[in-house]
Amino acid sequence: SYELTQPPSVSVSPGQTASITCSGSKLGDRFACWYQQKPGQSPVLVIYEDFKRPSGIPERFSGSNSGNTATLTISGTQAVDEADYYCQAWDGNVVFGGGTKLTVL
């Protein structure tokens, strides 16, 4: 079965750029999307079809996808961005990455 691999944790200082990767075989041949989940809340879509932002998502969130890796980039990271982030793709059925805890410190 298809698998998506994310680093368990990423740390970033406020105002700096955070990059969260998602790896999977030929992931660049598929669309990837990203969800943000804060403690006790439901997930929120932040990036879809590799780089598109839903309305209401700040411009500091961006995405890319090439080769075997999709990347979520948060520019000028703020304390409110501290959350778990999940990548997701499709391979016959829906597959989620294991999630990355982003710490802003």
Place this chain on the structure above:
Amino acid sequence: EVQLVVSGGGLVQPGRSLRLACEASGFTFDDFAMHWVRQAPGKGLEWVSGINWNSGSIDFADSVKGRFTISRDNAKNSLFLQMNSLRTEDTAFYYCVKDLGQQQLVFDYWGQGTLVTVSS
């Protein structure tokens, strides 16, 4: 405003059944596919099942195939998940999720999770 209100969670014994319901509002329900996604406490997300607008296309994760069924009532803007032969590993928060389109498999709105606990 899109709202997805889930009901039906609770404590159930292994082998028993439970039915979840999701009432949708704020969008044209029968224009979109719908899904159920679950999350075991402290764990990651797992897609469970999806259904297209007219119930003509239905899929399940292998982990629930043959035990869970999904259905929808477009007249009542409602989505359902019938869970039979429940196992302890089915314990999770279950989310009702709206598809961005007709089975684009992008989840743009999530309801509040309802906790299903399978335990004796």
